[in-house]
Amino acid sequence: MQDAQATYERDLALMQSNARSQAAVDSARARRDAAQAELDAAEQYLEELRNGARPEEIDMAEAAVASALARSMSPGIGLKS
Secondary structure (H helix, E strand, O other): OHHHHHHHHHHHHHHHOOOOOHHHHHHHHHHHHHHHHHHHHHHHHHHHHHOOOOHHHHHHHHHHHHHHHHHHOOOOOOOOO
16 A cells, blocks of 8 residues: 555656656556545445454455455555555
């Protein structure tokens, strides 16, 4: 998750020195925000299931969180913890 934040911050610094376009910074921000939203939704779903779900549903939600977290760690997508 730290990778997307780092990519965004790096692109922002490069944009400020005219080495990166605003569009590239906007794209990095959008990827970071989308990955964070996906992770937040998966974590919320998992919490709802933990408050009254069958073990199979909890396993599926835990897998969804792990998948969202793995995607968020992809180059240029990672998020801050």
